[in-house]
Amino acid sequence: MAKKATVNFVCQECxxxxxxxxxxxxxxxxxNSMKEFTIRNNVSRLATGSAVLEIAKPQKxxxxxxxxxxxxxxxxxxxxxxxxxxxVKGSAILIAGDPGVGKSTLxxxxxxxxxxxxxxxxxxxxxxxxxxxxxxxxxxxxxADRVAVTIFGAKTENNNLYLVSLTDADAIVxxxxxxxxxxxxxxxxxxxxxxxxxxxxxxxxxxxYSALQFIRVAKQYAIPIVIVGHVTKEGMVAGPMVLSHxxxxxxxxxxxxxxxxxxxxxxxxRFGPVDEVGIFLMExxxxxxxxxxxxxxxxxxxxxxxxxxxxxxxxxxxxxxxxLVEIQALVVTTRLPMPRRVVSGxxxxxxxxxLAVLQKHCHLPLDTMDVFVNVxxxxxxxDPGIDLGICLAVYSSLKNIALEKTVGIAEVGxxxxxxxxxxxxxRVKESEKLGFKNIVTAKKYKTLREVLTRVSKxxxxxxxxxxxxxDKN
Numbered sequence: 001m002a003k004k005a006t007v008n009f010v011c012q013e014c015x016x017x018x019x020x021x022x023x024x025x026x027x028x029x030x031x032n033s034m035k036e037f038t039i040r041n042n043v044s045r046l047a048t049g050s051a052v053l054e055i056a057k058p059q060k061x062x063x064x065x066x067x068x069x070x071x072x073x074x075x076x077x078x079x080x081x082x083x084x085x086x087x088v089k090g091s092a093i094l095i096a097g098d099p100g101v102g103k104s105t106l107x108x109x110x111x112x113x114x115x116x117x118x119x120x121x122x123x124x125x126x127x128x129x130x131x132x133x134x135x136x137x138x139x140x141x142x143x144a145d146r147v148a149v150t151i152f153g154a155k156t157e158n159n160n161l162y163l164v165s166l167t168d169a170d171a172i173v174x175x176x177x178x179x180x181x182x183x184x185x186x187x188x189x190x191x192x193x194x195x196x197x198x199x200x201x202x203x204x205x206x207x208x209y210s211a212l213q214f215i216r217v218a219k220q221y222a223i224p225i226v227i228v229g230h231v232t233k234e235g236m237v238a239g240p241m242v243l244s245h246x247x248x249x250x251x252x253x254x255x256x257x258x259x260x261x262x263x264x265x266x267x268x269x270r271f272g273p274v275d276e277v278g279i280f281l282m283e284x285x286x287x288x289x290x291x292x293x294x295x296x297x298x299x300x301x302x303x304x305x306x307x308x309x310x311x312x313x314x315x316x317x318x319x320x321x322x323x324l325v326e327i328q329a330l331v332v333t334t335r336l337p338m339p340r341r342v343v344s345g346x347x348x349x350x351x352x353x354x355l356a357v358l359q360k361h362c363h364l365p366l367d368t369m370d371v372f373v374n375v376x377x378x379x380x381x382x383d384p385g386i387d388l389g390i391c392l393a394v395y396s397s398l399k400n401i402a403l404e405k406t407v408g409i410a411e412v413g414x415x416x417x418x419x420x421x422x423x424x425x426x427r428v429k430e431s432e433k434l435g436f437k438n439i440v441t442a443k444k445y446k447t448l449r450e451v452l453t454r455v456s457k458x459x460x461x462x463x464x465x466x467x468x469x470x471d472k473n
Contacts, residue, residue, distance in 0.1 A: 009034040012204045014241055037197070037205040072126065072183065072224065075113035075151075078279060078289040079106075081319070082251065082264050084272015087183070090222040091271065092215045094189075094244065096229040096237045097253035102262055103228050106253065106280070106287045107185050108140070109147050110226075114183060115160035116152070125160045126182035131172055133191030137163040150286040167201065169194040169210040173217050180221055186214065188228035189243075202230075211246050244268060255282065259378040262287065276319035310397030313407045313436065314389030315427035316381055322423060322430040324407065326376040327386065329393035334370040345375025346390070347382065354390055354412055361416035362449050364398060385421035387412035388440060388451070395452055403438070403455065407431045410442040416449055418442035 009018045012035050016027035024031050071086030080086050087093070097103045108130070117125035132140050140163050162181070166172050169192045176184055186192070189210055193201035197209045211227070218225045227247065229237050237244055237252075244250050250268040255261055264278035279290040310329045315322055334340065343351045351373050358364045373390060375381055388408035396403050409427050411419040420442045421427075431439050445451045 008037045010037040010204060010208065011035075012241070035204040036199075037208070072114070074110055076110070076278070076289045077291065079110070079264065081321075082266050082272075082276045082278045083249065084266075084269055084276075087224045087226075088248070088271045089224055090219055091224050091249060092211075092218050092247040093224065093226045093249040093251065094229050094237070094247040095226060095251040095253060096231050098231055098255075101253050101255050102280070102282050102287050103253055104187055105143070105147060105282075106264075107187065107226060107228065108144055109151060109286055111161055111183070111185055112144060112148060112151055112158065115158055117160075127160050127162070127179075128183045128185070129162045129164070129176065129179060129181040130185045130187070131175075132163065132165050132187050133167045134187060135165070137165050147286040150283070150288070167191050167193060169206075169213050170196065173213050176217050176223060176225075177221065181223060184218075184223055184225045186225065186227045188230060189214075190230045207243060211243050215246055254380075256378050261378045263379075273319055276321075307402040307404055309400050309402045310393055312389045312393040312396060312403055313405070313431075314381075314383075314386040315407055315409050315431050316379075316383045316386060317421075317423045317427060318383075322427045324431060324434060324436070325379055325381065325386075327389045327393045328374045328376055329390070329397045330372040331366070331369050331394055331397040334368060336370075339367065340370040340372075342370075342372045344373070345378070345380050346373065346386065350387075351390060353414070354387055355394065357412055357414060357416055357448065358391055358394060361447070362395075362452050364395065366394070366398070369398065383421075384411040384419075385409055385427070388418065388442075388448070391448055392440070392451070392455070395455065399456075401455075405436050406438040406440060407436050408440050410440070410445075412448055416447050418445055418448060418451070 007019075009021045010016070011018075011025040011027060011030060011033045014025065014028040014030070016025050017037075018026075018034060021036075022034050025033050071083075071088055073086045074080055083093075095103055095107070111128045111130050114126040115128045130140065135143075144158075144161075162179070164175065166175070172186065172192065189207055190202040192210045193199075193206045194209055194213075197205045199205045214225050214227065217223070229243070231237060237250070244267075247268075248270045249266065249272075252265045252267055254263050254265065260281045260283070262280040262282055264280065266272070266274050266276055268274060280287045281290060310331070312327050312329075313324050314327050315324055341348060341352055341355070351371070355366050355371060359366045371394060373393070386408075388410035391412060392403060392406060392408045409421065409424060409431075411421050413419055418441075424441060424443070428439055428441065440451055445454070
């Protein structure tokens with residue numbers, strides 16, 4: 001007589017297991033987060049992992065031979081930087097992003113380039129297995145022909161890229177074990193399901209079970225596996241939070257719907273830094289990497305002789321890279337009882353804090369003004385080193401004076417003091433390399449009021465600009 005299936009309840013936030021349903025998770029404190037997780041008793045010992053546990057034995061630390069993990073160098077240096085120097089063999093990589101942002105396109109370009117052997121460091125082409133659960137192989141082939149124009153300049157024959165449309169997790173594991181490719185791409189994990197676990201594809205039980213099987217086969221055969229994940233309406237990775245804990249690397253591809261800029265961020269990386277970013281452009285034929293972000297975020301401003309009031313440059317630090325971004329501000333008189341504060345690209349609460357500092361310590365009449373702040377190029381900044389640039393842009397627009405290619409690099413405190421930010425030398429060096437000489441830092445000035453006083457004395461003013469005669473302040 002067959003035994004009944006084992007039923008557990010798993011928290012979809014932290015992965016806590018319980019034999020019975022609980023209203024509140026005792027591990028993370030989340031309410032109504034326990035979901036039913038059923039495992040049938042006819043599952044093989046290898047699938048449940050018991051066979052692996054019987055073989056594994058403890059070893060002394062000094063007896064374990066240490067070796068450098070080899071990496072697969074991709075064609076895209078931006079992707080290599082985010083991953084910490086390339087794809088580590090045997091690693092599990094989760095990449096997520098909004099629908100249509102370019103996840104599948106970027107991974108298909110990666111598969112095409114690796115399977116053709118475009119990298120100068122590799123001696124031969126890699127064998128790549130692309131598993132699609134959302135599209136048929138014919139649809140992937142159509143997209144591959146379009147993307148190949150970007151990489152090779154024309155359609156090309158490829159004998160090392162294998163396509164298959166599968167949604168069965170156990171069948172996928174068998175395909176990987178039999179074929180033993182150099183790289184596996186699974187698009188996406190929300191479409192994969194197994195008969196050994198109850199529930200529809202995309203449920204907590206199915207996602208957790210499938211990810212566990214993929215990670216196990218990746219470690220066993222030293223095959224890197226890239227898994228595509230969906231996002232929720234809040235912009236977080238869909239599925240149980242334990243999924244992010246299970247994989248080695250979590251990447252997030254973000255970008256505005258009506259902008260071409262795509263930014264690849266590393267949220268977790270066991271084999272490299274977590275603060276690096278890769279910048280791409282979404283074109284008609286695919287994704288193109290941007291090696292010099294200043295060309296994208298500065299545009300014609302870098303070579304233009306005409307300076308407009310309300311425009312100031314900031315030097316932001318993303319990982320180990322520093323690049324310049326333009327901050328734009330517009331300050332106008334309001335007729336509303338509550339002045340408007342419209343912000344794009346930076347934290348709105350941070351801007352309100354800086355406006356309060358300007359009003360309190362610099363005596364600017366911002367309580368009767370509408371203030372609009374924008375980061376040019378579609379970049380989203382959280383770096384505190386841009387505080388001074390925002391203040392200078394607001395002051396420049398309020399007084400209607402243009403600052404001659406000025407770069408502000410400092411954090412502004414509530415008392416109006418300027419604080420030195422991390423990587424200051426690297427930021428200054430990048431600014432000077434692009435030809436910007438008016439660099440305002442916390443090493444030159446101690447307070448924000450001192451900076452604005454020097455600005456009002458025409459130290460950084462454009463000679464062609466004229467102060468606003470209607471402003472009595």
